[in-house]
Amino acid sequence: MPIIDTVRNLLTHNKIPTLDTLQMSDLLHHLFTASEKTERIQVAEAVYRHDHGHSSALDVFLACTLPLAEKAARRRAHKVFVYPSDWQLELMYDGAVAAAIAVFQCNFAVETGSDAFRRYLLRALALGAVRSYFRREENDGIRAVADLAALPIHIKAHNNQAEQDIIARDLLDQVTGFPNLRPDVCATLLCIRALGPDEALKEHTFTASGDPDKWKRERGRRPILNPNAIAQAMGTDRSTVHRNLREARIILRSAFNADGKLFLNH
Secondary structure, eight states: OHHHHHHHHHHHHTSOOOOOHHHHHHHHHHHHHTOOHHHHHHHHHHHHHHOTTSTTHHHHHHHHHHHHHHHHHHHHHHHHOSSOOHHHHHHHHHHHHHHHHHHHHHOOOOOOSTTHHHHHHHHHHHHHHHHHHHSOGGGTTOOOOSOGGGSOOOOOOOOOHHHHHHHHHHHHHHHHTOTTSOHHHHHHHHHHHHHHHHHHEEOOOOOOOSOGGGOTTTTTOOOEEOHHHHHHHHTSOHHHHHHHHHHHHHHHHHHHOTTSOTTOOO
16 A cells, blocks of 8 residues: 555655655544554654654654554543543643643654653653643642631732723713813813723833833833823814813812722722
């Protein structure tokens, strides 16, 4: 069979033969579905050691190693669990696949010998399957304690971004429609709302010399209103915008945030 000759040619010359797209697809399909374990390891070793830079090297390597990863994950799962669930098998298989990819990408020098690469590869697959299960991301940062009563109680309130967004939207409606503002001031606020954050805001600009990373004002900075953009949208000058904003801040702060605790995170 031609595909058998292709595999034999690869193992004889330790080099992936020149194949078109259809022939390469047939080779990958054979290695993934029909090849024996010994042949898969031999082909993977030939590609890993001698033809690592080929454009299809990773495809051939994975076609050989993914079936081995599936068997390694299933074997390891049945050793760890009495009756492993499909989720546990899938998680271990994912870890074994990631280990196979890492083996090829790292391309560590493996000692010579008829059995060295086989032991290196199978050990990596087995360890990858176990690590993937016991290093789950949802458990990252969790530590075990002997006495829960001894843990300090955190009184710091957690930020609820969705709740703050709803409050901010409702507050914006109240601010832009506040009745105790002059028409010019109210028009300025309505213009800012119509422009939206992309047009009405800008970043702080600093002209002082020195390293900007060391400026205290630069660290943790927030966007500010852009008076030039607001003035252009209203057809007026920036001094008028500044005057209207100053008046609005005084009135709105007194009405909505007299104690200064609005959106204050403890």
